[in-house]
Amino acid sequence: MSFFKKLKDKISQQTDQVTDKFKDGMTKTRDSFTSKVNDLVARYRKVDEEFFEELEEILISADVGVVTVMTLIEELELEVKRRNIQDTEAVKEVISEKLVEIYYDGDEEEPEELQLNEDGLSVILTVGVNGVGKTTTIGKLAHRLKAEGKSVLLAAGDTFRAGAIDQLEVWGERAGVDVIKHSEGSDPAAVIYDGIQAAKSRGVDVLICDTAGRLQNKVNLMNELAKVKKVISREVDGAPHETLLVLDATTGQNALSQAKTFKEATDVSGIVLTKLDGTARGGIVLAIKNEMDIPVKFVGLGERMEDLQPFDAHQFVYGLFGDLTTEDTQEE
Amino acid sequence: MAFEGLADRLQGTIKKITGKGKVTEQDVKEMTREVRLALLEADVNFKVVKDLIKRIKERAVGQDVLQGLNPGQQVIKVVKEELAELMGGEQSKLEVANKPPTVVMMVGLQGAGKTTTSGKLANHLRKQKNRNPMLVAADVYRPAAINQLETLGKQLEMPVYSEGTDANPVEIAKHAVNKAKEEHYDYVLIDTAGRLHVDEGLMDELQNIKEAVNPDEILLVVDSMTGQDAVNVAESFDEQLDVSGVVLTKLDGDTRGGAALSIKAVTGKPIKFAAMGEKLDQLEAFHPDRMASRILGMGDVLSLIEKAETDVDEKKAKEMEQKMKDASFTLDDFLDQMGQVRNMGSLDEIMNMMPGAGKMKGLKNMQLDEKQIDYVEAIIRSMTLKERTDPSVINASRKKRIAQGSGTSVAQVNRLLKQFNEMKKMMKQMMGGKKGKKKGGMNFPFM
Structure with missing residues (x-):
């Protein structure tokens, strides 16, 4: 079975609605990417140095990252030589194959689900730099978990930014979940502690903890975050069950540094990639998964409450190569 | 993964060509390859990099090696000059309207830091320029955005004009400017809602605000960590609103900030301020030369070149x-x-x-x-x-x-x-x- 067929089969198993939404949100991403690849293929008949150079540019423009792209191109060149591929059409397939490979790197090719405690309290900690959409993501995530029938409580751990607590409260109202808060400027670890106690006594399923955005090179703030995490681990066995790093898809190479430093401080277990409904392509997650083995669990595709969708690398790559796959199937 | 400075990258190449009196084409080719990678790793848009490398190649080949430099450093010198030229001179001045108040509109993507920057700018105007600014909360969409600005206003003891979340942002802006006229505020800083540049509805709203209040400055607020997409963002905001300047935020992080170069290259608009921290006084004038060194990640080599130029007779x-x-x-x-x-x-x-x-x-x-x-x-x-x-x-x-x-x-x-x-x-x-x-x-x- 051809790669694209497999890809299509895989996707058709997903509910159409989700796929549509994902495709919808990714339209801009896909449009620019595939039209560029198509363009490239149309212009170059032969697979030569120039072809690879331009392919390199396309991938770099998707923020895939210089190192990753260089490695990818090198592998592609080898593969093309090995399979003795001459025409550019055939290379398309190898390109997407390699991209999925970078992401999974030998792992099970399954979407990563939230690892929650099935019986008892689960704690989700969200972390990230300023302005990536942590609070919004929490609102959407609360909505999602509630729709799955779970009881959810939020802890307003961003006691620093002006208006952050109010913002979380609005999201709490929208999603219909309570928010545990202290006043602005109070100790975030204390808020989280109170959140845990409240979650325990109310017997809720999931507690989602907000934290203040912080740039990863601020050592003191990162230490504060490590302390918050310690409080959570001490109070609940096996917690936090998920530590989600929220990443802005428009971020460039600095995302690597963010992933690395936040992982060191809080042992990040997954990524939420936000603002993917713009023209940014968030290609850096391929490198993050490849280098640090942090999977993407959700993507943010809009401003509505429903606009948080599970990430699936196949869909992601399908999104990038959507038009190509359709063309291929038509040809067959 | 830590960033590799250009200095490190160039070590190998420099070693090979040390001792030559002229920079040959092959030297330049090897050097520019490394420069290209460094710029790309710093998130400078690949098109901008391409143009830049072309110009550098043209200029660097065949040059005599300056006393005190080796050919590698010579190429870097050219790179730096090109970068500095692209970044332009220092431009931290805000426009002043002939008749007060001067109206400033803050625009940008979500999470770029518009609200915080508005507060910082107001503080800067009062402290450095002895002005009397008023803040306007025109972001009626993001939950608690008005709240955030009001809290900042309280911290700064500065007036914040708002009409709640049900009002129309265009009306809010109009009313605010009128109020500023009546009450003799000399600056009006309008904090608008963050939006994706592809969001036509919200972009229309910005154009309507622009038409209604005729701002003297439209500042595009950009996160310095932005990747290749910075070009698209800056281009569409500029196309639709004709921005007058740029504020680069979160520069206190460890990003190289190549976005600065991309934005300048595609819009030609000056970067006026750099936001360097979470405190309200951490807004600084933008220094193009420092930014050039930062993007290359090689302040060390550059300063050596400068020193060699000036100090060695x-x-x-x-x-x-x-x-x-x-x-x-x-x-x-x-x-x-x-x-x-x-x-x-x-x-x-x-x-x-x-x-x-x-x-x-x-x-x-x-x-x-x-x-x-x-x-x-x-x-x-x-x-x-x-x-x-x-x-x-x-x-x-x-x-x-x-x-x-x-x-x-x-x-x-x-x-x-x-x-x-x-x-x-x-x-x-x-x-x-x-x-x-x-x-x-x-x-x-x-x-």
């Missing part, structure tokens, strides 16, 4: 070369050379700046710590002129006198004399035989 360098050739190099010259070197900064610093300096023979024997140099200076200064020109006259009693005069020991004096002799021998070897050919290799003034 070219004429003296020529004289020195002649002296090296006929081996008439004296302890006085040695002292002089050290003086020049020291003008360039601490020795450790300079040694670190010089790619591969640690591997140079001869330098290894000279103990290059700061104190030692102090001693060397003291020792030479304690010599008579005759002794300095012809060290062979220095006998045991002279040595004793010199040691006493300089507060050192005879052993130290001996060591210096030995090193000086070795150095002279080395110079003879290098300069003799292959006359002129080694020109580039002898460029470091203390060799």
Whole structure:
């Protein structure tokens, strides 16, 4: 079975609605990417140095990252030589194959689900730099978990930014979940502690903890975050069950540094990639998964409450190569 | 993954071509390859990089190597000049309306930092310019955005105009400007809702606000961590609103900030301010030259180049070369050379700046710590002129006198004399035989 067929089969198993939404949100991403690849293929008949150079540019423009792209191109060149591929059409397939490979790197090719405690309290900690959409993501995530029938409580751990607590409260109202808060400027670890106690006594399923955005090179703030995490681990066995790093898809190479430093401080277990409904392509997650083995669990595709969708690398790559796959199937 | 500075990247290439007098096309090709990677890793848009590299190649090939630089550094110098030119001069001034109030609109993507920057800018205007600004909360969409601005206003003890979340942002802006006129505020800073540049509805709203209040400044607020997409964002905001300037935020992070270059390149609009922290006074004028170094991740090499340009007197360098050739190099010259070197900064610093300096023979024997140099200076200064020109006259009693005069020991004096002799021998070897050919290799003034 051809790669694209497999890809299509895989996707058709997903509910159409989700796929549509994902495709919808990714339209801009896909449009620019595939039209560029198509363009490239149309212009170059032969697979030569120039072809690879331009392919390199396309991938770099998707923020895939210089190192990753260089490695990818090198592998592609080898593969093309090995399979003795001459025409550019055939290379398309190898390109997407390699991209999925970078992401999974030998792992099970399954979407990563939230690892929650099935019986008892689960704690989700969200972390990230300023302005990536942590609070919004929490609102959407609360909505999602509630729709799955779970009881959810939020802890307003961003006691620093002006208006952050109010913002979380609005999201709490929208999603219909309570928010545990202290006043602005109070100790975030204390808020989280109170959140845990409240979650325990109310017997809720999931507690989602907000934290203040912080740039990863601020050592003191990162230490504060490590302390918050310690409080959570001490109070609940096996917690936090998920530590989600929220990443802005428009971020460039600095995302690597963010992933690395936040992982060191809080042992990040997954990524939420936000603002993917713009023209940014968030290609850096391929490198993050490849280098640090942090999977993407959700993507943010809009401003509505429903606009948080599970990430699936196949869909992601399908999104990038959507038009190509359709063309291929038509040809067959 | 830590960023690799351009300096590190270039080490290998520089080593290969050190000692050449002219920069060849092949050198430039190798160097620009590394420069390209460094710029791309810094998130400079690939199209911008492409143009830049083209210009650098054209300029760098065939140039004579500047005294005090090696060909690698020479290329970097060209790179830096091109970058600085692209970034433009310093532009931190805000427009002032003929008739107050001056209206400033803050626009940008979600999470770029518009609200915080509005607060910082208001604070800057009051503190630095003695102005009386008013903040306007026109972001009615994001939950608690108005709240956030009001809290900032309270912290700054500055008025915030708002009409709640049900009002129309265009009306809010109009009313605010009227109020500012009546109450004699001289600046009105309008915080608008963050939006994706592809969101047509919200972009229309911005255009309507623009038409309604006719702002003197439209500042595009951009996260300095933005990747390749910065070009698209800046282009569409500029196309639709004709922005007047840019504020770069979160520059206190560890991002290289290549987005700055991309934005400047595609819009031509000046970057007016840099936001450097979470406190409300952390808004600074934007320095294009610093940004250029930051993007390249090689402030060290650049400053060495600057220092070499300004501090090493070219004429003296020529004289020195002649002296090296006929081996008439004296302890006085040695002292002089050290003086020049020291003008360039601490020795450790300079040694670190010089790619591969640690591997140079001869330098290894000279103990290059700061104190030692102090001693060397003291020792030479304690010599008579005759002794300095012809060290062979220095006998045991002279040595004793010199040691006493300089507060050192005879052993130290001996060591210096030995090193000086070795150095002279080395110079003879290098300069003799292959006359002129080694020109580039002898460029470091203390060799």
